[in-house]
Amino acid sequence: xxxxxxxxxxxxxxxGKTTAIAAISEIAPIKTEVANTDRQAHSKEQTTVAMDxxxxxxxxxxxxxxxxxxxxxxxxxxxxxxxQGALGVIILVDNTQSEPIxxxxxxxxxxxxxxxCDRAVVGVGRMDENPHPSLEDFSQALEEEGLDVPVFAVxxxxxxxxxxxxxVLMNRIExxxxxxxxxxxx
Amino acid sequence: xxxxxxxxxxxxxxxxxxxxxxxxxxQVRAVLLATTDGFEVAYCGDLGSxxxxxxxxxxxxxxSLAIAMVNETGLSSCLNLMVEGGQGRAxxxxxxxxxxxxxxxxxxxxxxxxxQLLLDAKITVKQLSDKLENC
Ligand SMILES: Nc1nc2c(ncn2[C@@H]2O[C@H](COP(=O)(O)OP(=O)(O)OP(=O)(O)O)[C@@H](O)[C@H]2O)c(=O)[nH]1
Ligand SMILES: [Mg+2]
Numbered sequence: 257x258x259x260x261x262x263x264x265x266x267x268x269x270x271x272g273k274t275t276a277i278a279a280i281s282e283i284a285p286i287k288t289e290v291a292n293t294d295r296q297a298h299s300k301e302q303t304t305v306a307m308d309x310x311x312x313x314x315x316x317x318x319x320x321x322x323x324x325x326x327x328x329x330x331x332x333x334x335x336x337x338x339x340q341g342a343l344g345v346i347i348l349v350d351n352t353q354s355e356p357i358x359x360x361x362x363x364x365x366x367x368x369x370x371x372x373c374d375r376a377v378v379g380v381g382r383m384d385e386n387p388h389p390s391l392e393d394f395s396q397a398l399e400e401e402g403l404d405v406p407v408f409a410v411x412x413x414x415x416x417x418x419x420x421x422x423x424v425l426m427n428r429i430e431x432x433x434x435x436x437x438x439x440x441x442x
Numbered sequence: 443x444x445x446x447x448x449x450x451x452x453x454x455x456x457x458x459x460x461x462x463x464x465x466x467x468x469q470v471r472a473v474l475l476a477t478t479d480g481f482e483v484a485y486c487g488d489l490g491s492x493x494x495x496x497x498x499x500x501x502x503x504x505x506s507l508a509i510a511m512v513n514e515t516g517l518s519s520c521l522n523l524m525v526e527g528g529q530g531r532a533x534x535x536x537x538x539x540x541x542x543x544x545x546x547x548x549x550x551x552x553x554x555x556x557x558q559l560l561l562d563a564k565i566t567v568k569q570l571s572d573k574l575e576n577c
Contacts (some may be wrong), residue, residue: 286510287510288506288510289506290478305479305480305503306504328480330481330495330496330498330499333500333503
């Protein structure tokens, strides 16, 4: 039977959460962007202050409800609200920003409940502009924390890149749910 | 926010408007001004156990959601939002300005005459708006 899943896109300011959801949503995405007054933090014109929302239907009929968080720390309370009832999280990183691995870890910890039960993927953007740290560096940092999270190089402006991450995430969620069912039966 | 964007003297004059509202209406518990993207600009009064930075971020989120809802349902533009709590209300009003749009949040006490409060708050919005427009 077709199901509905709630997924979260998170990551730092300008990592591309709003862009990624807009790239794949089949409905006109709901945005809550306003003028960005902190041009030191990021030069872009607008920033998300509450959430993004979009929807995608998969080939098997499952519907994905996609929620994007604000990236900036002062909206942290929204991270907690948005992750209620979520089944998976996509953590986006911009490799041209400073300390991308530390930044990734920050979001990993903030969404620990999902990450620690394999319901997460990491997408690293702009690796063409800045190839370091490498994908292996990201993977290793996650392994060192005892976490098993797939890491992808992505251009989040490209729908196919975003969908690939969702595909992998959904497969992992499915495996988890199957294992859970087996355990319940045993 | 890049604090250079608002001069000290402008900041003081904005704060004066907030203080005036607090003084003129004894139902008002606290008044806070924030940028639309949720940075604190000025406040006065009693914020309870919260902090100006938290309230600034929260009002920014809430008004943006109200605006999204209004756009979705064709209710035209959203200027104000009211939250009714057991111990008082929070009223969030947009302070229009071409360069520096902001949000005014008014926290009230439990008993409040809404008509007078909205009237007083609207006067404050206009005063703030004029100062932000001409800066
Ligand atoms: N040149 C280039 N631009 C990119 C790439 N990936 C993302 N971008 C741009 O980076 C910006 C990302 O901005 P947003 O989508 O607003 O970022 P966000 O994560 O929603 O940010 P906040 O809501 O402020 O937290 C957009 O302008 C994208 O077009 C890339 O690989 N190359
Ligand atoms: Mg955004």
